[in-house]
Amino acid sequence: xxxQISVFVENKPGRLAAVTEKxxxxxxxxxxxxxxxxxxxxxxxxxxxxxxxxxxxxxDAGFTVGLSDVIAVEVEDEPGSLYxxxxxxxxxxxxxxxxYAFTSEQHKALIIFRVSDVEKAKSVLEGLGVxxxxxxx
Amino acid sequence: xxxxxxxxxxxxxxxxxxxxxxxxxLVNTVYDYSPFYRKKFKEAGLHPSDIKSLNDLPKxxxxxxxxxxxxxxxxxxxxxxxxxxxxxxxxxxxGKPTVVGYTANDIRNWVESLCRALVSCGVSSDDIMQIAYGxxxxxxxxxxxxxxxxxxxxxxxxxxxxxxxxxxxxRDLGTTVIACTPSYMLYLxxxxxxxxxxxxxxxxxxxxxxGAEPWSEETRRRIEEKTGITAYDVYGTSELSGPLFTExxxxxxxxxxxxxxxxxxxxxxxxxxxxxxxxxxxVVTTLTKEALPLIRWRTGDITYMESDKCGCGRTHxxxxxxLGRADDMLIVRGVNVFPSQIEHVLLQIPEVGxxxxxxxxxxxxxxxxxxxxxxxxxxxxIDTTSDILNLEKxxxxxxxxxxxxxxxVEVVNPGTLQRFEGxxxxxxxxxxx
Numbered sequence: 001x002x003x004q005i006s007v008f009v010e011n012k013p014g015r016l017a018a019v020t021e022k023x024x025x026x027x028x029x030x031x032x033x034x035x036x037x038x039x040x041x042x043x044x045x046x047x048x049x050x051x052x053x054x055x056x057x058x059x060d061a062g063f064t065v066g067l068s069d070v071i072a073v074e075v076e077d078e079p080g081s082l083y084x085x086x087x088x089x090x091x092x093x094x095x096x097x098x099x100y101a102f103t104s105e106q107h108k109a110l111i112i113f114r115v116s117d118v119e120k121a122k123s124v125l126e127g128l129g130v131x132x133x134x135x136x137x
Numbered sequence: 138x139x140x141x142x143x144x145x146x147x148x149x150x151x152x153x154x155x156x157x158x159x160x161x162x163l164v165n166t167v168y169d170y171s172p173f174y175r176k177k178f179k180e181a182g183l184h185p186s187d188i189k190s191l192n193d194l195p196k197x198x199x200x201x202x203x204x205x206x207x208x209x210x211x212x213x214x215x216x217x218x219x220x221x222x223x224x225x226x227x228x229x230x231x232g233k234p235t236v237v238g239y240t241a242n243d244i245r246n247w248v249e250s251l252c253r254a255l256v257s258c259g260v261s262s263d264d265i266m267q268i269a270y271g272x273x274x275x276x277x278x279x280x281x282x283x284x285x286x287x288x289x290x291x292x293x294x295x296x297x298x299x300x301x302x303x304x305x306x307x308r309d310l311g312t313t314v315i316a317c318t319p320s321y322m323l324y325l326x327x328x329x330x331x332x333x334x335x336x337x338x339x340x341x342x343x344x345x346x347x348g349a350e351p352w353s354e355e356t357r358r359r360i361e362e363k364t365g366i367t368a369y370d371v372y373g374t375s376e377l378s379g380p381l382f383t384e385x386x387x388x389x390x391x392x393x394x395x396x397x398x399x400x401x402x403x404x405x406x407x408x409x410x411x412x413x414x415x416x417x418x419x420v421v422t423t424l425t426k427e428a429l430p431l432i433r434w435r436t437g438d439i440t441y442m443e444s445d446k447c448g449c450g451r452t453h454x455x456x457x458x459x460l461g462r463a464d465d466m467l468i469v470r471g472v473n474v475f476p477s478q479i480e481h482v483l484l485q486i487p488e489v490g491x492x493x494x495x496x497x498x499x500x501x502x503x504x505x506x507x508x509x510x511x512x513x514x515x516x517x518x519i520d521t522t523s524d525i526l527n528l529e530k531x532x533x534x535x536x537x538x539x540x541x542x543x544x545x546v547e548v549v550n551p552g553t554l555q556r557f558e559g560x561x562x563x564x565x566x567x568x569x570x
Contacts, residue, residue, distance in 0.1 A: 006519055064514070114520075
């Protein structure tokens with residue numbers, strides 16, 4: 001399980017800059033990042049190298065921040081990888097609420113999942129041998 | 138043409154005599170039958186016998202909307218409920234509405250007042266009147282309905298909304314007079330054009346009676362240019378009964394029937410009467426209301442008064458166009474909204490902070506749109522967009538239940554709304570009135 005940070009931001013020029021500026025000031029590196037957009041606002045979700053520092057820095061700056069457990073899956077960077085996982089979760093009746101992916105030098109393709117049933121998802125993914133148990137560097 | 142020629146043309150002196158007689162009777166009635174007024178009089182060290190003439194009027198304490206709320210629902214009534222034949226109600230601060238009760242005479246006098254007004258702007262039994270104000274607890278629809286029927290006009294009780302039907306019936310039934318909000322009239326004329334109906338050439342509409350929201354001479358000109366009709370202003374508030382007074386054909390102010398209502402213009406800060414022609418808050422004492430008589434009722438409406446004889450021959454004083462509000466009341470889609478009501482709702486929702494902004498705009502269809510911006514609390518934890526959307530929906534539903542009108546809710550980042558030192562300016566009104 002890894003920690004993901006969510007930040008509420010209005011859909012306005014400069015808001016993303018305001019968030020990332022705080023992270024930059026603390027020397028925090030973003031490993032994975034996505035924005036869910038809903039009209040007047042969006043939710044930034046990210047996985048960073050120094051989660052606690054990032055959470056505190058954003059909170060201190062007055063942002064509304066959430067911290068949640070998400071599942072990361074490490075897969076080969078090749079066709080069919082996501083399909084196998086999505087199918088296994090679907091067969092087990094686990095709903096995927098959102099998903100985003102990134103690659104880096106240290107990791108193979110890493111996919112971040114937020115699911116309806118974390119425990120069930122973990123056992124499905126462990127069965128497939130893809131559950132990421134390490135630490136995001 | 139007059140509805141009640143004898144009364145409408147009484148001399149100023151004769152009107153004053155009636156007012157004095159009725160005022161003296163009124164203070165006795167409320168003192169005897171209303172614990173609320175008796176307490177108020179005693180606090181002011183006043184006895185009904187102290188009111189000897191109209192000059193003593195400033196001795197009487199004011200009544201305000203807050204008094205109606207404090208005595209909800211019937212605390213200010215001066216008759217038993219068995220004599221009340223109808224209620225109307227409008228929204229209140231804490232979700233409790235303000236309730237107005239009517240005896241059979243109150244309904245009759247309301248009809249009398251509006252019949253005089255309608256005749257003064259040229260409505261007659263030959264007219265077909267389309268009443269596009271809301272029917273129900275709101276006083277607009279039923280108020281016009283009863284008066285127009287009493288006049289013998291043919292009534293189309295269509296109520297508000299359903300614009301295609303409004304246009305269709307206006308054309309097919311030959312509507313000659315419409316009553317609705319001025320913003321809705323503008324929308325209706327645009328909508329009609331899109332349906333291929335030019336109100337000026339394809340219908341018999343000749344006049345409109347517009348109110349329930351602030352409007353201007355500029356809007357009057359726009360309505361008249363687009364539709365070829367004559368636009369008249371109407372005044373009334375639910376506490377005074379509903380729509381009661383309109384402009385006469387001179388269109389130089391709205392006659393207030395002095396035998397039924399005693400008006401003053403006061404400085405909203407000091408409560409002192411101001412001179413003729415000077416701007417101030419309209420204060421009304423009801424001289425014939427039975428169920429809910431009001432003594433020196435602060436309407437909150439800013440206007441000025443003229444009492445010279447009008448070109449139409451009527452002697453009753455006129456108030457000019459409503460220029461604004463003495464308090465912070467907003468009128469949204471004809472519904473009265475106080476920012477304090479919105480604040481009250483927001484304070485009960487832990488996910489949002491105490492700072493907020495109210496933005497009013499007018500949509501293309503002529504309807505007002507109210508947006509409430511409020512800061513998300515930095516104490517809540519969020520994860521998905523639906524967390525926010527559900528919160529906005531929850532707030533909008535709570536607001537609707539208190540205000541009786543929908544508002545769009547936008548949560549914004551903590552610390553981003555403007556802070557105010559001293560008097561807060563939380564309302565941005567972009568509407569063109």
